[in-house]
């Protein structure tokens with residue numbers, strides 16, 4: 001019988017499609033409430049990113065509810081749903097008193113929107129099961145709800161509820177009651193609302209179409225600009241290619257083997273040059289004629305070579321030689337007296353080393369300048385020739401030979417010597433009879 005009644009009633013009461021938006025701050029309980037209305041368990045819900053949509057049949061209404069994400073960054077999308085909404089469900093977390101100010105600001109912004117103002121609004125003061133949750137009156141006061149709805153000529157109903165109390169048939173009756181109130185309110189003013197929504201949605205769609213065209217024009221412009229730049233680059237590349245064909249680029253890099261060989265040749269050339277210089281320095285310009293010249297030449301070569309090797313060493317040797325010569329000079333000065341006072345051996349040594357000169361004087365041989373040619377002291381050790389320094393001339397004095405017949409003959413040009421006198425004219429000079 002009931003079915004028959006409803007069957008007959010249906011043609012009289014046309015089915016009305018109604019769209020609702022469910023908004024409020026994040027964590028307020030919107031999705032939990034929507035799930036409960038739909039007959040699903042409201043627990044284990046996750047924050048909504050974007051929106052979720054539920055459809056339900058309520059009497060003569062085919063209801064579509066857009067459950068929109070309440071996060072700060074998502075609230076911007078809310079306005080896109082205002083035009084087609086017949087009414088609003090605003091969910092408040094009554095247990096979160098700290099966010100009441102934010103809730104009020106959000107609600108104010110919502111109600112003052114031209115596509116919301118004048119439309120019916122259901123406020124659900126949710127989470128009443130939680131201890132310390134604000135009562136209905138407190139929520140009204142915190143949100144200045146009366147003032148707000150009056151300002152924006154919105155029909156308003158507030159219900160205290162708990163979304164997690166149950167779902168389906170066991171859903172909190174306050175939620176069902178609030179939903180009935182909203183649908184009835186819409187039904188009461190349905191035609192007006194319907195015309196407004198038609199108009200708003202048309203405008204909204206036109207606006208969206210315009211935005212779409214503008215976006216397409218921007219994309220087209222960007223694409224054309226990019227294609228123009230690509231063509232310019234292609235033209236530049238072709239121009240570069242033609243230039244490259246005309247003038248082949250010489251590769252500045254060489255194989256490493258070629259570079260090594262080149263360097264080796266340079267080193268070899270430099271070595272040869274140095275060798276040639278060395279040889280040129282070592283070859284004497286004229287052959288030394290005498291022994292002394294040879295020695296001097298060798299000394300010069302040695303000195304010259306050494307000059308190339310170490311000039312600093314020359315200075316050192318100079319100093320050493322000078323010092324040595326000074327020492328010898330001192331010794332030479334002391335030598336005559338020592339030689340005279342010393343024994344026969346020292347006398348013999350002196351005879352051996354002494355260079356004697358003689359002059360003929362009335363058929364007599366007279367030694368002269370014996371002191372000047374006094375040899376160095378035998379006690380003085382021969383100087384060690386410094387490395388890299390020419391042999392000093394003092395060590396190259398002519399060798400003193402003993403005076404003999406051959407030498408005497410040479411001296412007198414093979415003439416017979418005069419007979420020796422019984423008494424020597426220079427008896428003090430024993431050196432003449434050595």
Ligand SMILES: Nc1nc2c(ncn2[C@@H]2O[C@H](COP(=O)(O)OP(=O)(O)OP(=O)(O)O)[C@@H](O)[C@H]2O)c(=O)[nH]1
Pocket residue numbers: 024025026027028029030031032033042043044045046047048049068069070071091126127128129130161162163164165
């Ligand atoms: N105690 C209690 N917890 C609730 C109630 N309603 C929702 N919750 C819990 O509150 C948390 C947030 O619920 P949601 O439904 O996700 O909140 P929302 O408004 O959809 O949040 P957004 O999607 O981020 O905007 C969940 O852990 C729910 O279980 C309620 O009435 N009482």
Ligand SMILES: [Mg+2]
Pocket residue numbers: 030031032046047048067068069070
């Ligand atoms: Mg949600």
